[in-house]
Amino acid sequence: MSTIETPPAAKTAFWNDPVKRGLALQSILVVFVLVVVWAAWNNMSANMVARGLIFGWDYLGRPANFAIGEGLIPFAPTDSYGRALFVGLLNTLRIAVVGIILATLLGVALGVMRLSSNPLLARLVSGYVEVVRNTPLLLQLFLWYAIINALPGPRQALPLGPGMFLSNRGLKVPWVEWSPALWPVIWALVAGIVGAFIAARALQRRREATGDAPPTLPIAAALIIGLPFLTLAAQGFPATLSVPVLQGFNFTGGIELSPEFVALLLGLVLYTAAFIAEIVRGGIVSVYKGQWEAARALGLPAPRIMRLVILPQALRVIIPPLTSQYLNLTKNSSLAVAIGYPELVHVSNTTMNQTGRAVEVILVFALVYLTISLLTSGFMNWYNGRVAIRER
Amino acid sequence: MIRNFVLAGLAAAAFVFGPTAAEAGRDLDAIKARGTLRCGVQGPSNPGFGVPNAQGVWGGFNVEVCRAIAIAIFNDPSKVEFVPVTTQSRFPALTNGEVDVLSSNTTWTLTRDTGVNRFNFPAIVFYDGQAIMVPRRLNVTSARGLNGATVCVQPGTTTELNLADFFRQHNMTFRPVVIEALDELRRAYDQGRCDIFTNDFAALAAQRTLLSNPRDHVILPERISKEPLAPTIRQGDEEFTNIVAWTVFALIDAEEFGITQANVDQIAGSATDPRIRRLLGVEPGMGTAIGAANDQYARTIIKAFGNYGEMFERHLGVNTPLGLERGHNNIWTKGGLLYAPPAR
Numbered sequence: 026m027s028t029i030e031t032p033p034a035a036k037t038a039f040w041n042d043p044v045k046r047g048l049a050l051q052s053i054l055v056v057f058v059l060v061v062v063w064a065a066w067n068n069m070s071a072n073m074v075a076r077g078l079i080f081g082w083d084y085l086g087r088p089a090n091f092a093i094g095e096g097l098i099p100f101a102p103t104d105s106y107g108r109a110l111f112v113g114l115l116n117t118l119r120i121a122v123v124g125i126i127l128a129t130l131l132g133v134a135l136g137v138m139r140l141s142s143n144p145l146l147a148r149l150v151s152g153y154v155e156v157v158r159n160t161p162l163l164l165q166l167f168l169w170y171a172i173i174n175a176l177p178g179p180r181q182a183l184p185l186g187p188g189m190f191l192s193n194r195g196l197k198v199p200w201v202e203w204s205p206a207l208w209p210v211i212w213a214l215v216a217g218i219v220g221a222f223i224a225a226r227a228l229q230r231r232r233e234a235t236g237d238a239p240p241t242l243p244i245a246a247a248l249i250i251g252l253p254f255l256t257l258a259a260q261g262f263p264a265t266l267s268v269p270v271l272q273g274f275n276f277t278g279g280i281e282l283s284p285e286f287v288a289l290l291l292g293l294v295l296y297t298a299a300f301i302a303e304i305v306r307g308g309i310v311s312v313y314k315g316q317w318e319a320a321r322a323l324g325l326p327a328p329r330i331m332r333l334v335i336l337p338q339a340l341r342v343i344i345p346p347l348t349s350q351y352l353n354l355t356k357n358s359s360l361a362v363a364i365g366y367p368e369l370v371h372v373s374n375t376t377m378n379q380t381g382r383a384v385e386v387i388l389v390f391a392l393v394y395l396t397i398s399l400l401t402s403g404f405m406n407w408y409n410g411r412v413a414i415r416e417r
Numbered sequence: 418m419i420r421n422f423v424l425a426g427l428a429a430a431a432f433v434f435g436p437t438a439a440e441a442g443r444d445l446d447a448i449k450a451r452g453t454l455r456c457g458v459q460g461p462s463n464p465g466f467g468v469p470n471a472q473g474v475w476g477g478f479n480v481e482v483c484r485a486i487a488i489a490i491f492n493d494p495s496k497v498e499f500v501p502v503t504t505q506s507r508f509p510a511l512t513n514g515e516v517d518v519l520s521s522n523t524t525w526t527l528t529r530d531t532g533v534n535r536f537n538f539p540a541i542v543f544y545d546g547q548a549i550m551v552p553r554r555l556n557v558t559s560a561r562g563l564n565g566a567t568v569c570v571q572p573g574t575t576t577e578l579n580l581a582d583f584f585r586q587h588n589m590t591f592r593p594v595v596i597e598a599l600d601e602l603r604r605a606y607d608q609g610r611c612d613i614f615t616n617d618f619a620a621l622a623a624q625r626t627l628l629s630n631p632r633d634h635v636i637l638p639e640r641i642s643k644e645p646l647a648p649t650i651r652q653g654d655e656e657f658t659n660i661v662a663w664t665v666f667a668l669i670d671a672e673e674f675g676i677t678q679a680n681v682d683q684i685a686g687s688a689t690d691p692r693i694r695r696l697l698g699v700e701p702g703m704g705t706a707i708g709a710a711n712d713q714y715a716r717t718i719i720k721a722f723g724n725y726g727e728m729f730e731r732h733l734g735v736n737t738p739l740g741l742e743r744g745h746n747n748i749w750t751k752g753g754l755l756y757a758p759p760a761r
């Protein structure tokens with residue numbers, strides 16, 4: 026048995042050592058960035074002082090004195106600029122969340138359809154994708170807005186169903202009037218969702234162990250819908266329904282989806298879905314054809330092959346570009362300025378104009394967008410990690 | 418809309434990265450060095466006040482105010498570059514130096530004059546007030562009957578603030594539809610998206626001419642605010658302030674003294690009234706005092722565009738589509754508010 030002596034490592038210069046070199050370069054970069062930020066800040070302060078301005082956030086607490094058309098929380102002109110910006114942020118999140126969900130559903134459907142063996146369907150979808158992707162989104166928004174505004178006025182609203190009205194004031198639908206008695210129902214809903222998750226996991230485990238288990242969907246649905254319903258029933262249905270009625274200039278009661286919201290949603294969803302369709306198609310095509318053949322040999326029908334075999338593998342190709350579509354949709358929502366949906370940029374613009382505080386407002390809004398973007402991509406990266414193929 | 422965001426971003430960036438400097442006279446010096454006055458006017462849809470013709474040449478009341486200033490500075494009305502601005506983009510454009518002066522129905526207010534904005538309003542050119550337009554078929558006769566109305570309004574204006582004040586003061590609610598591009602906003606109103614459209618009275622009269630059926634709309638009698646409109650410049654250049662102010666005053670004085678485009682040369686040749694002789698530069702000194710190109714600046718302006726009243730009647734008056742009465746915008750001797758300090 027002979028032992029091999031490791032010879033003492035020859036001394037390498039630190040610039041030849043990748044670790045040390047990397048560290049050195051990183052430190053230089055950090056110092057550089059700090060210096061730039063410091064210089065910019067100093068310069069800005071000097072500029073503002075020279076013009077007699079004081080950098081400050083006091084404006085956020087002052088009354089805004091303007092009104093905002095719609096929001097998830099109430100807003101009156103006596104409320105502060107800070108609250109106005111928050112209303113704008115909530116409106117941005119509202120359009121982004123709803124838009125992302127709908128664009129994903131539509132995009133996946135279109136992507137699959139584009140690969141359909143039915144040539145008419147595939148052509149139709151590919152025509153749609155080309156037209157929508159190649160016209161400016163802003164024009165599409167103007168188009169949708171003009172179409173919605175061309176609907177009849179509130180006094181001639183089109184009845185769409187019991188208590189539902191469509192007019193150039195938007196879509197009015199009945200809505201449950203809020204009362205504190207509804208809190209238990211909300212908790213029941215949360216409990217139902219959590220319960221459904223737990224049940225789904227248990228069922229999955231059983232299916233993996235025994236190859237058989239009752240279907241998940243009805244059980245989950247029963248939990249999510251049943252629990253809140255039972256809670257309502259137990260309290261003797263404390264909710265009152267607020268139904269839209271025509272009064273004076275417009276409808277009161279119910280809730281409304283404003284023309285601005287609907288136009289923006291339509292525009293963003295139809296536009297983004299076209300891109301998502303292409304991403305989905307690319308993802309599906311990237312899955313090796315042998316996977317289809319193998320699954321077919323097992324006797325699986327086509328829809329289940331798609332759902333169980335192809336899509337899960339396509340996902341890892343789909344998710345990274347999908348993430349940038351989500352970010353695009355969120356940022357594109359700021360085009361709403363053009364059609365008057367009061368999202369963050371819209372309210373920021375007005376705030377900037379009324380307060381003259383361009384620097385401070387832009388800082389707020391840049392930070393908010395950065396945060397939203399980082400959170401979105403953080404979440405998508407996490408999800409991507411979960412669906413990535415694990416080497417065993 | 419995107420552009421104005423970029424503008425605001427540039428304004429912010431100018432603070433962060435731009436040079437730090439502020440000397441007196443810098444704006445006028447820069448204008449002279451460049452050889453043109455950059456004048457911010459409303460986007461291309463404000464009849465009477467500022468519209469480009471088929472050849473792209475701008476005309477209108479606000480446009481002529483800028484051309485008159487160019488005469489004072491360069492003795493040449495063509496040395497103006499018109500930059501369309503919106504209600505939102507106008508202030509960043511002025512702060513950034515993209516324009517030297519706004520001639521865009523901008524109201525002189527305390528906060529715009531002071532504080533973080535630091536603008537100057539050398540002289541009022543138009544006394545306006547906010548009004549409300551409604552479709553005739555709604556049968557509304559007073560602004561008090563507008564509870565619950567949906568209102569079309571432009572952002573970044575005194576208009577949206579007065580609107581909120583007015584409804585609050587009268588315990589009424591409203592729902593704003595806020596769109597920056599005036600054309601888009603007017604289209605929304607025209608299509609019935611809003612019950613009412615509000616703006617300065619004169620601007621509203623101008624917008625009404627562009628509706629599909631102007632006769633189907635009435636402007637309610639109430640004026641819910643005071644809107645003294647004035648050319649707007651940056652603070653910090655006294656000489657430029659003087660030129661703008663005394664250009665406007667020259668137009669007003671000319672009307673008070675009965676000097677018109679048609680008779681200005683003849684009056685200059687024969688006038689004995691020392692006030693008129695000073696104004697028209699027959700007796701030298703006034704032009705030099707304000708830093709104008711020459712002492713005849715007022716005479717050249719009147720020769721080009723006439724006096725205040727002639728400009729008003731040509732673009733805004735009862736014989737134009739806007740059909741405005743002189744009202745407050747008449748000479749003080751005729752019951753109006755136009756009153757220029759003496760040129761002496």
Ligand SMILES: N[C@@H](CCC(=O)N[C@@H](CS)C(=O)NCC(=O)O)C(=O)O
Nearest residue numbers: 459460503504522523524574575620
């Ligand atoms: N006078 C008010 C209102 C100004 C205003 O609404 N101006 C409109 C109508 S003259 C305008 O400039 N619109 C042209 C545009 O935004 O393109 C203010 O200064 O805030």
